[in-house]
Amino acid sequence: MYYLGVDVGSVSTDLALIDKDMNLIDSLYLRTKGRPINAIQEGLKLLKDKNSNMEIAAAGTTGSGRHIASTIIGADIIKNEITAHAVAALEIDRDVKTILEIGGQDSKIIILRNGVVTDFAMNTVCAAGTGSFLDRQAERLEIPIEEFGDYALKANTSVRIAGRCAVFAESDMIHKQQLGYNDSEIIRGLCEAMVRNYLNNVGKGKEIVPKVFFQGGVAANKGIKAAFENALGFEVIVPKNHGMMGAIGAAIIARDAVAKTGRTKFKGFDLTDSKLVSTSFECDGCSNKCEVVRINENENIIGYLGDRCGKWSNKIAI
Amino acid sequence: MKVTFPHMGNIYIAAKALMDGLGVEYVIPPFTNKAALEIGSLHSPEEICLPFKIMIGNYMQAIEQGADTVILTGSCGPCRFGEYCEMQMNLMKRLGHNLDFIVLDVPLDIGAKELLNRIGKVSGASTKTKAQKLKAAVDAFKVMHLIDDIEAKARFLTGYEATKGAFKRLLNSCKAEAMNCKTPEEMLKLLYDYRSRLDKVKTDKNKKPIKIAIIGEIYTIIEPFSNLYIEDKLMDYGVSTKKTLTPSWWYKNLVLSPLKLNQLEIKRKARDYLPLGIGGHARECIGEAVLAHDEGFDGAIQIFPMGCMPEIVSKAILPKISREKDFPIMTLVVDEMTGEAGYVTRIEAFVDLLERRKNNVLSGC
Numbered sequence: 001m002y003y004l005g006v007d008v009g010s011v012s013t014d015l016a017l018i019d020k021d022m023n024l025i026d027s028l029y030l031r032t033k034g035r036p037i038n039a040i041q042e043g044l045k046l047l048k049d050k051n052s053n054m055e056i057a058a059a060g061t062t063g064s065g066r067h068i069a070s071t072i073i074g075a076d077i078i079k080n081e082i083t084a085h086a087v088a089a090l091e092i093d094r095d096v097k098t099i100l101e102i103g104g105q106d107s108k109i110i111i112l113r114n115g116v117v118t119d120f121a122m123n124t125v126c127a128a129g130t131g132s133f134l135d136r137q138a139e140r141l142e143i144p145i146e147e148f149g150d151y152a153l154k155a156n157t158s159v160r161i162a163g164r165c166a167v168f169a170e171s172d173m174i175h176k177q178q179l180g181y182n183d184s185e186i187i188r189g190l191c192e193a194m195v196r197n198y199l200n201n202v203g204k205g206k207e208i209v210p211k212v213f214f215q216g217g218v219a220a221n222k223g224i225k226a227a228f229e230n231a232l233g234f235e236v237i238v239p240k241n242h243g244m245m246g247a248i249g250a251a252i253i254a255r256d257a258v259a260k261t262g263r264t265k266f267k268g269f270d271l272t273d274s275k276l277v278s279t280s281f282e283c284d285g286c287s288n289k290c291e292v293v294r295i296n297e298n299e300n301i302i303g304y305l306g307d308r309c310g311k312w313s314n315k316i317a318i
Numbered sequence: 319m320k321v322t323f324p325h326m327g328n329i330y331i332a333a334k335a336l337m338d339g340l341g342v343e344y345v346i347p348p349f350t351n352k353a354a355l356e357i358g359s360l361h362s363p364e365e366i367c368l369p370f371k372i373m374i375g376n377y378m379q380a381i382e383q384g385a386d387t388v389i390l391t392g393s394c395g396p397c398r399f400g401e402y403c404e405m406q407m408n409l410m411k412r413l414g415h416n417l418d419f420i421v422l423d424v425p426l427d428i429g430a431k432e433l434l435n436r437i438g439k440v441s442g443a444s445t446k447t448k449a450q451k452l453k454a455a456v457d458a459f460k461v462m463h464l465i466d467d468i469e470a471k472a473r474f475l476t477g478y479e480a481t482k483g484a485f486k487r488l489l490n491s492c493k494a495e496a497m498n499c500k501t502p503e504e505m506l507k508l509l510y511d512y513r514s515r516l517d518k519v520k521t522d523k524n525k526k527p528i529k530i531a532i533i534g535e536i537y538t539i540i541e542p543f544s545n546l547y548i549e550d551k552l553m554d555y556g557v558s559t560k561k562t563l564t565p566s567w568w569y570k571n572l573v574l575s576p577l578k579l580n581q582l583e584i585k586r587k588a589r590d591y592l593p594l595g596i597g598g599h600a601r602e603c604i605g606e607a608v609l610a611h612d613e614g615f616d617g618a619i620q621i622f623p624m625g626c627m628p629e630i631v632s633k634a635i636l637p638k639i640s641r642e643k644d645f646p647i648m649t650l651v652v653d654e655m656t657g658e659a660g661y662v663t664r665i666e667a668f669v670d671l672l673e674r675r676k677n678n679v680l681s682g683c
Contacts (some may be wrong), residue, residue, distance in 0.1 A: 084390035106660065117671045119646065122664060205637045287348035308547060318338040 004047075004266065005251030006040060006064030007071060007081070007244075008032060011104025011131060011315060013039035015047060016247035017054075020255075021092055026051060027244045036065040037276050037295070040072055045272040052181045059266040060084075060254030062246050064105075071295055071303035072276065074267035076254045084249030086110050086117045090214045091252055092239055098208045100228065100236070101245075102198070102218035104131045109203050121202050121223045129198040131218045133166045137190055139174065141183060145221075148187060152223025155188040163193030191223035195231050215245045274298050285311055319343065319418075319443045322385035324373035325350050327540035328469065329565050331493065332391075332462035335502040339454025340444040344417040347380040348494050354379055359654055361413060366405075367398055368544055368623035368653055369537040381415055389440065392423035396597035397628050399537075402424035410485065426576055457502040459569070464509040466564040468492060471516050473549055477527020477558030480520040486553045488512070488519060528672045530612035530619075532561040533603045535622035535629045538652055539563060545621050545652055546661055555669050560615070562606050563599060584609060598628025607639050607647060616672040617646040619665075646671060 002025060007014040013036065015028040028046055032039045035084040061069040062084040070078045088097045090112070099110040107129045111119040123129055138145040159181050162172045169190070176186060199208075212232065218224055219242040228236045241248060258264050277296045282289050293305045293310050304312035319346040323333055329344050331548030337344040348354070360376075362371045377388060388410075392403045403421040410417045420440060425433050441451050472489040479485050499505035504592040530552060538544045539561055552559050562584070574580035584605030592604045603620060610618050620636060622629035633649050640647045648668045650661065 064663070080663040080666040080670065082663065083670045116674050117667075118675070119640075120667055120671065122660065287351050289351055289353070308550075 002051075002054050003251040003255045004056050004073075005084075005247035005249065005254065006059070006061045006063075006066075006069050006075070007084070007246035007250060008036050008040065008063040008069045009103055009105075009246070010059065010064055012243075013043055013063075015043045015044075015245055016241075016244045016251055017047065017051070018248060018251045018255075019029040022252070024241055024244065024248065027241065029243060029249070032065070033123045036068050037072060037278060040069055040095075041272055041276060044073070045271055048269040049270060056266050056268075057080065058251070058254035058258035058264050060250035060252075060257070066250075067305055068278075068293075068295070072271065072297075072303065074265045076261070076265050077250070077257045079253050081246050081249075082108060082110060082120050082122075083199035084246045085215055086112060086249070087252050088245040088249035089215065089239070090115055091248070092212075094209060096211050096213050098206075098210075100198070100212060100214045101216040102129065102131060102214075102224070103216045104135075106130060106260070107198055107202050107216075108210075109198075109206055111206055111208075114224040119206060121180050121204075121206065129163070129194055129201060130235040131216070132192065133169070134190070134218065134221065134224075136166070140170070141187070143183065143187070149191075149220070149222030149226075150239070151184045152188040152191045152221075153226060155182075155184040155279055157185060157188035158189075158192055159185050161186070161189040161193040168251075169193055188223060188227075190220070191227040192230070195224060195227040197233060208232060210234050214238045217243050219243070226258065239284065253287070271276075271297065283307060283311065285309070304315045319387050320345055320385050320388055321387045321440065321443075322377065323389045324346060324376045325541060325543075326537060327542070328462070328465045328493070328563060330459045331465050331496050331505075332545055332565070333507050334460040334497065334499075334609065336454055336458035337501045338440065338500070338505075339446075339457055340451060342440065342443045345380045345385040346381045347383075347385075347525065348377040350376065350541060355654060357631065361409060363405075365625065366510070367397070369541070370402060371654070372541065372544060373402070377406070377410060377415075379418070381417070387420060388420040389420045389422065392421040392427075394423065394427040398625070399598070415573035424572060424576075435438050454465070454502065457506060459566075461502065461505055461509060462569070463475070463566045463646075464506070464513060465493075465496070466507065466566040468513050468516060470560065471513075472566070473553060473559045473561075475516070475521060475558070476505070476518070476553045477556055478521040478523060478525050478679065480522050482556065484519050485516075486550070526676070527556060527558045527677065528669060529558045529560070529615045529668075530672070531606060531615045531618040532559055532621065533563075533606045533610070533618050533624050534599075534620040534632075534649075535603075536563045536568065536599050536619050538623050540565065544623070546658055548601075548619070548621065548650075548665065551662070551665060552669070555666075558668060560610070562609075572648065576618075576641075581605070591639060592632065596628055596631055598626065599655055600628035600632040602630060603632040604639070607636060607645070608643070611639070611643045611645040615645075616676060617648070619668065620647060620649045621652060622649075624651050646675070 003018050013030045013032045017026040030039050030041050030043050059075050061075040062079050062081045066078045085101050089099050094115050099268040101108045107123045109121050138148050159176045162168050214236045219238045274297045278293050280293045283292050290307045292307045295303045337597050350372055357378045358371035358375030361375050393400050407419050420436050472485040475634050476485045532539050572582045584602050587608040588601045588605035595601050636647045
């Protein structure tokens with residue numbers, strides 16, 4: 001009996017498989033590449049090939065693509081990523097008080113007290129404090145993103161780089177490069193700029209007290225972790241499966257949901273062989289002109305997304 | 319003369335009643351949609367706030383249907399809304415549209431004579447008698463109050479409904495049917511009927527729903543398109559909501575303000591945090607947050623358009639209220655973005671937060 005969690009994010013699609021004792025049996029990290037349907041299908045196929053004869057007792061989806069993911073796999077719960085991350089962290093440690101989460105396109109802070117989320121914030125219109133920004137800069141410096149953190153730790157001093165805006169940070173960085181600073185100093189400066197931006201922007205007005213968990217894809221970056229510890233003045237814990245926390249959280253919530261309802265809505269792994277096609281059209285039922293997406297599995301329509309009134313997706317109340 | 323007006327929540331229903339009563343030709347712009355926003359942002363100054371852009375979109379779409387006169391409320395208040403009418407007149411002229419703007423403002427700012435003069439422009443186009451005109455105005459105010467009342471009640475009772483979606487369905491059909499009414503009398507009858515029907519919807523009084531107060535900038539909390547239909551979404555989640563700022567509240571506030579008798583309670587509640595009016599509805603926002611806490615609400619959501627000065631001030635004060643009263647408040651800033659993913663995540667997570675808090679407190683008992 002396994003529980004499946006699917007986290008469809010902007011950059012990556014993560015699948016986590018946990019058993020009833022909350023052990024992570026298998027996990028997959030795939031690039032979404034803007035095609036969530038393909039990523040989900042591919043992920044399920046890989047899971048099936050690796051673990052034969054497994055039985056899924058519950059499935060949950062999270063991430064910005066959680067609705068489309070749910071339509072495809074038949075999820076028991078569709079949960080926002082803030083709750084999913086909090087649930088996964090609390091499963092590891094009931095005493096966690098702050099979660100710093102930095103993903104591909106967004107960053108969040110979650111404040112917990114006594115095992116309950118009391119406050120949270122997400123980055124607003126700017127992406128300067130997110131993984132995409134680091135990705136872009138790593139590319140520019142021609143350093144693999146995996147080694148980015150190690151470079152930062154090598155530096156003795158750091159260069160101050162403006163972190164307010166990704167575009168200006170880049171020009172500031174180029175300017176500092178021209179002055180002759182070496183790569184590791186620049187990278188450490190970047191990490192510190194990003195942390196500064198995060199704390200001033202997302203973490204503004206929030207009381208950050210230990211234990212602090214650092215989750216999301218960016219948590220793999222040792223340079224950022226060090227910069228956080230520097231800025232906050234205490235230890236920041238990176239959980240072992242930091243990149244999978246959203247998917248794990250979704251699996252846990254799904255398990256609890258199925259415990260109440262008794263049976264799962266999960267469609268099974270057969271859909272890996274199906275042909276999934278999405279087509280979109282503009283509904284002309286009213287002046288809203290919603291762009292509706294229709295998802296077909298082979299010949300059958302399995303769901304509609306994007307209509308506000310519920311005319312197509314059969315949500316409640318028209 | 320063919321009159322039009324910008325959308326703002328349910329105002330179009332009252333406007334229809336008024337114009338039908340007066341017998342003046344009018345155009346109701348298509349409900350605010352993406353096209354209106356696109357047209358509006360194309361022509362508006364880049365850094366102006368969202369309501370301005372949407373309103374321009376409304377005008378342009380109304381012009382396509384033959385509108386030549388815009389009725390707009392003015393304000394000499396200390397926020398950018400005070401400049402809207404002048405800027406919009408200039409903008410529309412520059413775009414080559416010969417629109418007549420009728421800006422209604424308080425007598426304190428433009429003088430009673432000028433106000434009557436401006437009202438005369440609209441009522442002059444009507445062939446009805448004075449008594450009929452007066453009746454049309456009274457009926458329109460009644461309609462405004464009724465529809466605001468119905469909406470408030472439906473949204474608040476949603477949390478208690480026995481059948482999911484019952485109130486939303488009733489509210490939506492009420493609005494749709496109101497638009498099919500031919501005369502103000504017919505509409506009033508319909509609205510009275512719907513109001514009593516609300517009481518007959520089966521509710522479960524033992525339910526303890528999540529209750530959220532919607533506070534913030536008046537336009538963005540009233541015009542559903544601008545806040546990506548937050549109240550409808552919360553209705554789907556079975557959350558009870560309340561918002562104090564409505565068109566009928568606004569009117570009452572306007573009439574009472576010269577006597578300084580307006581919204582005494584909100585002012586009193588806001589006193590500890592923001593004792594002065596600083597423009598827009600910042601003080602109201604603060605007062606409502608405190609009021610919502612005192613009334614036993616679980617949390618509040620503040621909404622404002624990007625760059626809204628008064629609300630930025632209240633946003634900075636809200637965390638203090640939140641801390642001192644142990645009352646969760648979330649702020650949402652709306653702009654031209656129509657991608658809902660991040661927005662829905664925040665709303666869902668906020669509802670989750672309130673739910674878990676509530677359950678936790680109960681389990682501690």
